[in-house]
Amino acid sequence: MLKVTLIGTGNISKFLFKVLSDHPEVAIVQVLGRSDKALEHFRDRTAVSIDLREIKKADVYILAISDEAIGEVAHSLEIGSGLLVHTAGSIPMEVLPARVRRGVLYPLQTLSGILPEKMMDIPICIEASEEEDYLILEKLAHFISPRVEHINSDQRKHLHLAAVFANNFSNHLFFLSSEICEDHGVDFDLIRPLIRESYTKVLSQSPYDAQTGPARRGDNKTMDAHLEMLRSPRLKEIYELLSKSIQNTYGKEL
Amino acid sequence: MLKVTLIGTGNISKFLFKVLSDHPEVAIVQVLGRSDKALEHFRDRTAVSIDLREIKKADVYILAISDEAIGEVAHSLEIGSGLLVHTAGSIPMEVLPARVRRGVLYPLQTLSGILPEKMMDIPICIEASEEEDYLILEKLAHFISPRVEHINSDQRKHLHLAAVFANNFSNHLFFLSSEICEDHGVDFDLIRPLIRESYTKVLSQSPYDAQTGPARRGDNKTMDAHLEMLRSPRLKEIYELLSKSIQNTYGKEL
Secondary structure: OEEEEEEOOOHHHHHHHHHHHOOOOEEEEEEEOOOHHHHHHHHOOOEEEOOHHHOOOOOEEEEOOOHHHHHHHHHHOOOOOOEEEEOOOOOOHHHOOOOOEEEEEEEOOOOOOOOHHHOOOOOEEEEEOOHHHHHHHHHHHHHHOOOEEEOOHHHHHHHHHHHHHHHHHHHHHHHHHHHHHHHOOOOHHHOHHHHHHHHHHHHHOOHHHHOOOHHHHOOHHHHHHHHHHOOOHHHHHHHHHHHHHHHHHOHHHO | OEEEEEEOOOHHHHHHHHHHHOOOOEEEEEEEOOOHHHHHHHHOOOEEEOOHHHOOOOOEEEEOOOHHHHHHHHHHOOOOOOEEEEOOOOOOHHHOOOOOEEEEEEEOOOOOOOOHHHHOOOOEEEEEOOHHHHHHHHHHHHHHOOOEEEOOHHHHHHHHHHHHHHHHHHHHHHHHHHHHHHHOOOOHHHOHHHHHHHHHHHHHOOHHHHOOOHHHHOOHHHHHHHHHHOOOHHHHHHHHHHHHHHHHHHHHHO
8 A cells, every 4th residue: 555645735636636545555644735725625535734744654745736836845844764756847856855765756737627537648757766766656657647657857847848839839829819710700619620630630640740731831922911911910920930930840841 | 413513633622522422412523633643533433624625514613723723713714604612711702703603612621631531520611692602502511511601701811810820830839849859858649648638628618718837827937947948049939929928818817
């Protein structure tokens, strides 16, 4: 039985609690949080506390708190011989104190309101300093997802950066697209099948091969017409920069 | 029985041929193309010709050719009393000669190698000048997809522009994301579940509400760290511009 303590009460903590508390080989011995209100969610099913000094003994302590708080909270914990991990994409493992066994368990997902049922193939990226700690994290990560990857701190921060491009920035483009639709009395729902196509294509081929559109074709006439239609300087700038970037990407072929 | 002639032999023509030639209420009477080789695909199943003067009588003539060629080819056709439509997103209906009944049948999809089986809910955007022509196009469009929308030329060109943002530009961000992964020895496949999440979220909520990430949170520390990590000036510029655009979008809330 693996004893786990969760520190933090946000989305990642709730997600891990939900997935791990049902697992027969895990016992969540405690959840620590900043307020009684935030701990409400967990109170009925495990021990809770707002006092970090009341931390109970566990095999793994999972810090699921905001990036900025990780260093300070980690250094204030008295956890003896347990393994301390954080769950942040862009924070190196070395932010955790060198005096403890340390590691990272990073679920590569935004975890914003998506239910665990749907997340069965999210990659769990793990890192540790010692072989035995890798084994513990591998076991724990496999309780969450079948997909477990060894990713070091440098790779992890680049993975997080890559995720910003693929997820956050593409969502913003969906938003800009919806604004253009709205401004011209067109239902954005018409665009949704196209977004599905983007996604479906990128499952089976590389984004390099999947690229279509005026910039890819070098269709300057359409690009000029589009720039003419865009009244907002911000949209114009984004259109120009991304089109230029696409043309640079395929430049050698033209 | 609706008699249809296809002019053009590319993806859209092949798609329309596949969907319509199986339909009991449609007869594809002819496919016209620029070369015998391009017509090979259709030869066994309908009349074909490379000579526009040999055009047969039909109820609807569908121009499925490149944007630039539409005006010239349309003006050279002798089609009598038939209805002439093009299939282009960014070309106004008025490019077709005023002397004929004219319209537009625009399948809002990139049609690049996706099989018709998967395209059952793609929106077909139709436009015509006369009520009776709308009725014909509605009927024909419903043979292709259950989703038929009346979209005028101004709306259609903005829809096409919106599609560039949602589809072409987001695919390029997937590519940039894959480049970052590759440069740091990380498998881009790890990112794919995140892309699925983007898509799943945008099905059920507005992209405005779905936005996450450092720019949305106003997390300057992470954004500075990301800019530091990006060595390519082009990626830096894209990161800065899209982050600024996200911050502007949510600025009033901060």
